Amino acid sequence: MRNIIQILVVLALLTSCKKQNQEYAPVKTNQPVTHHVKVKEVKQTGDYTYLQVEEGNRNYWMAINSTDLKPGDDFSYSNAVLMTNFESKDLNRVFDEIYFADTGAQQDQSSNSETKKSRLSKEEQENISVEKAKGGITIAELYENKENYKGKTVLVKGKIVKINDQIMDKNWVHLKDGTSFDGKSDLTFTTQESLTVGDVVTMTGKVTLDKDFGAGYIYPLIVEEASSVKE
Structure with a gap:
């Protein structure tokens, strides 16, 4: 311990x-x-x-x-x-x-949260390595140059490590591609699509910085209105 x-x-x-x-x-x-x-x-x-x-x-x-x-x-x-x-x-x-x-x-079991918790294990996440999408960027590149991408649409390919369904009428999808910057390797997308943990997907959406959704949800960086695309 x-x-x-x-x-x-x-x-x-x-x-x-x-x-x-x-x-x-x-x-x-x-x-x-x-x-x-x-x-x-x-x-x-x-x-x-x-x-x-x-x-x-x-x-x-x-x-x-x-x-x-x-x-x-x-x-x-x-x-x-x-x-x-x-x-x-x-x-x-x-x-x-x-x-x-x-x-x-x-x-706690007594929690009033109805959020479904579905994610990859820590060991599975540590072994992720996904090639960058054609015409896209890596998660590390986005975090390192976040000010340059503010308000812009980005294309990111990664493995889905966690999904929180139907929170504030959105599905919250977490991607990792094996890259990181300044300790940050998990990128969150909001989408209306139903996706599956463990799948490798290419997502596109608009980058928002310092997003306050209210109810205590604050994200320094998030990709909104995202959808999956076929390469």
Whole structure:
């Protein structure tokens, strides 16, 4: 378990911008008690999901690997590292305190979420390698040059690693192609199409930055009104 916590700390540091002379202090390295929290706000940042949660009379921020949780959901976790003065490059925000939780966080059975959770396993995702579509771009190229693609239509080929059906009348499709930039390798599309996890597809849609869907759904980068195309 100690190794898991150490890995979480390293990942957190690698995916964020460190200020000069700033130290990130892991105040707590283990929380043996299971914590039951309610999600108040969600901010998606590629491979990670930032959550503002409520536990009893306390509200605080935490981060876990990309998840389907939404405001109003309940979930539990047992292991987390508390980071102080943590700067998220993706969110352009410094958190006075934020917990990085073990990826074993599980949604409670009592949750009011009806979201279907269908995804590839972590091992399957690690072995993804998809050739770039003709005339298209890779996921890494999009993240690296996101300002250049803002408002433009892009063509991206990848494997579907996760689908969240019918949230706010949209299907939310997550693609990976084996490339990454600054720790971001998961690209989210919204579409009306019914697709299947594990399929390799070529998707086209419009790039939107800093999209706030309301109800706590905020995406620094997302591809909207997408559809699949045949090469």
